[in-house]
Amino acid sequence: MSLVLIALLGAAQAAVPALPSGLPQNLVTQTEPSAPGGAPLQPQPATSPEVPAASPDVTEGPAASPRVTEESVAAGPVAEALTPAAIASDAPLAQDAQLMGALPEPDPDKQRLVAGAPLYNPNVAVHIVQRKQFTERGRHELTLYPATTQLNGKFTQHFGTALSYVYHLHENLGIHLTPRYNWSAQESPFNLELVEKVRQQGQPATTLLLNWAATGGVEVTPLYGKFAIYDGLLAQFSLVLIGGAGIGQTSHLLKPVTFGDGNQRFAETYGDTGRRFVGEIGGGLRVQIGDRFTLRMEVRDLVYTARVEEVNGCNLEDLNSMYAIYETQLEGNSLEGVAVRGSCNVGAFQGDGGTTGENRIHDVPRARDLVMEPSADVLNNVGFHAGFSIIF
Amino acid sequence: MSLVVALTVSGQAVAAEELLENVVVRNRLFRVQGKLEVSPTFGLAPVTWLTEHYNFNVGAGYNLLETLAFEARGGYALTRQTSTARRIAGMFLARDPNAGAQATVDDFSNLWEMNANLVLGIRWAPIYGKLSLLSETPVHFQAYLWAGGGAANFSRQSIVYCTDVDRGDTVNCNSWLTESRMAPVGSAAVGFRFFTHQGGALKLELRDYIYSDRYRTGIDRVAAEQGNNATGTDGDRGLANIVLIDLGYTFFF
Numbered sequence: 001m002s003l004v005l006i007a008l009l010g011a012a013q014a015a016v017p018a019l020p021s022g023l024p025q026n027l028v029t030q031t032e033p034s035a036p037g038g039a040p041l042q043p044q045p046a047t048s049p050e051v052p053a054a055s056p057d058v059t060e061g062p063a064a065s066p067r068v069t070e071e072s073v074a075a076g077p078v079a080e081a082l083t084p085a086a087i088a089s090d091a092p093l094a095q096d097a098q099l100m101g102a103l104p105e106p107d108p109d110k111q112r113l114v115a116g117a118p119l120y121n122p123n124v125a126v127h128i129v130q131r132k133q134f135t136e137r138g139r140h141e142l143t144l145y146p147a148t149t150q151l152n153g154k155f156t157q158h159f160g161t162a163l164s165y166v167y168h169l170h171e172n173l174g175i176h177l178t179p180r181y182n183w184s185a186q187e188s189p190f191n192l193e194l195v196e197k198v199r200q201q202g203q204p205a206t207t208l209l210l211n212w213a214a215t216g217g218v219e220v221t222p223l224y225g226k227f228a229i230y231d232g233l234l235a236q237f238s239l240v241l242i243g244g245a246g247i248g249q250t251s252h253l254l255k256p257v258t259f260g261d262g263n264q265r266f267a268e269t270y271g272d273t274g275r276r277f278v279g280e281i282g283g284g285l286r287v288q289i290g291d292r293f294t295l296r297m298e299v300r301d302l303v304y305t306a307r308v309e310e311v312n313g314c315n316l317e318d319l320n321s322m323y324a325i326y327e328t329q330l331e332g333n334s335l336e337g338v339a340v341r342g343s344c345n346v347g348a349f350q351g352d353g354g355t356t357g358e359n360r361i362h363d364v365p366r367a368r369d370l371v372m373e374p375s376a377d378v379l380n381n382v383g384f385h386a387g388f389s390i391i392f
Numbered sequence: 393m394s395l396v397v398a399l400t401v402s403g404q405a406v407a408a409e410e411l412l413e414n415v416v417v418r419n420r421l422f423r424v425q426g427k428l429e430v431s432p433t434f435g436l437a438p439v440t441w442l443t444e445h446y447n448f449n450v451g452a453g454y455n456l457l458e459t460l461a462f463e464a465r466g467g468y469a470l471t472r473q474t475s476t477a478r479r480i481a482g483m484f485l486a487r488d489p490n491a492g493a494q495a496t497v498d499d500f501s502n503l504w505e506m507n508a509n510l511v512l513g514i515r516w517a518p519i520y521g522k523l524s525l526l527s528e529t530p531v532h533f534q535a536y537l538w539a540g541g542g543a544a545n546f547s548r549q550s551i552v553y554c555t556d557v558d559r560g561d562t563v564n565c566n567s568w569l570t571e572s573r574m575a576p577v578g579s580a581a582v583g584f585r586f587f588t589h590q591g592g593a594l595k596l597e598l599r600d601y602i603y604s605d606r607y608r609t610g611i612d613r614v615a616a617e618q619g620n621n622a623t624g625t626d627g628d629r630g631l632a633n634i635v636l637i638d639l640g641y642t643f644f645f
């Protein structure tokens with residue numbers, strides 16, 4: 001008696017796959033073919049010895065779970081059951097006339113049921129994509145993007161590293177916090193070609209560099225799917241859509257790299273152009289590896305306004321004051337006593353410049369040129385992010 | 393004893409579920425092996441610098457295997473210079489070399505415009521998958537890599553080499569140096585095709601055309617503006633790329 005109960009328990013476990021608690025049961029129910037009027041399809045009397053007397057119930061509606069019969073589950077060793085051939089020979093046949101009539105493949109041998117689904121009908125909607133093997137709800141996901149690269153670098157080119165934390169509120173909805181740092185933010189080869197060949201460059205607003213940004217927002221996964229690589233490795237993936245907002249730190253090139261005697265390289269200089277509001281939209285693919293790891297490939301667009309009105313906190317009035325002193329002492333390096341606002345960082349324009357090869361005071365006229373004719377633009381920094389996640 | 397039986401039954405149930413997962417996803421509803429296909433596509437550049445391309449192509453292919461196919465693609469790209477290129481040209485032209493403003497100049501890279509093009513290649517599609525569209529409709533797709541080569545007709549209009557300048561109240565160039573040539577191209581792509589029915593699939597890919605760049609350096613602008621169209625040194629200057637996003641539809645026969 002206990003054996004029968006245990007066997008029935010096993011069948012029930014097979015009938016209701018080990019779903020995550022956060023998943024609605026109707027995710028695994030089959031919906032095609034359905035019985036007319038939505039009435040449950042009742043199993044027909046078995047006509048084949050292969051079909052068990054207790055044929056699986058195939059019902060329509062969210063409460064129905066696909067069933068695997070005791071016989072199909074218990075038949076043979078596991079290794080045998082893992083081969084398609086074994087299933088094909090042991091699995092029950094779909095004898096239901098209504099069921100058969102609605103299926104595209106009339107050959108009963110190709111309609112053997114496993115877990116209530118015709119095994120060799122690839123388009124049946126059972127278990128193909130609806131059932132997720134791993135739950136997301138209530139879990140945390142930490143993603144490292146070791147290298148991000150700007151895809152639309154017309155006048156600028158950014159390379160960086162990003163980290164993202166996602167808390168999955170629901171299966172398809174999470175909130176994220178994504179800080180990123182661009183360890184290489186410089187003008188693009190195209191802009192440098194412009195400077196070198198025709199002594200032109202993009203307007204200051206279009207050549208604004210993004211040093212770092214931190215955004216937060218939501219992440220939704222509206223599409224879910226699976227794929228097989230060469231019919232071998234099976235993987236699950238989801239389409240991820242991302243939206244958010246945050247802040248970012250910008251800067252602008254003041255002096256490009258220069259070369260002195262003996263081809264000595266002098267580093268470039270940058271001016272701080274302030275923090276900006278940053279909007280973020282993006283999307284990508286998230287491939288599940290086991291229940292704790294994922295690979296992500298995303299394209300994220302950081303949108304920010306780029307009006308250059310201040311450099312190192314100094315506006316045009318401040319820079320004019322500094323420029324007046326600069327003109328009187330081209331060989332000097334002192335801006336002592338200059339009358340500027342408190343937010344103006346005079347110190348950024350002083351000093352010997354270290355590896356830049358010249359005193360920083362020479363950045364004063366460059367910064368002044370940037371803000372003298374303010375330009376405005378809305379920049380889209382579209383970046384490709386590839387990373388891997390740990391889910392916990 | 394009861395525990396052993398329970399574990400065995402449970403394990404077999406799980407095994408059956410695993411089998412179903414694997415088998416169902418591996419079954420290909422859309423089989424392409426042995427089929428011919430024709431694919432009209434339209435491509436445009438997601439990011440433009442000096443040139444814009446609108447590439448109309450038709451591809452014809454044969455699917456040798458489910459995962460391997462040969463394809464020939466040919467077509468014509470409508471092209472033009474971008475507003476950025478025209479602005480650069482106008483600003484540079486205003487600098488009069490006869491008045492000592494930059495008497496010599498190097499021409500720009502990546503300025504060739506690809507027109508007629510034909511490439512042959514091999515497509516490798518190791519990934520076949522299904523996704524759930526709006527939680528109801530399963531969409532089957534293939535992901536692929538494409539590589540090949542061919543030839544294309546290129547044309548080029550300089551933005552710094554003007555052979556007939558009108559320096560009146562406004563400065564106009566009546567004749568920029570133009571060149572054209574046939575050149576070999578390499579092409580590589582990564583893409584998806586989403587099956588809509590047994591006879592067709594929607595195609596989306598990112599494609600790169602690679603060609604040898606060639607332009608003049610050391611152009612004598614004064615001589616050029618006097619009508620000399622052979623100043624400077626012409627030569628190969630490395631490789632250039634035309635990256636397009638292609639959208640198309642494949643018909644299977």
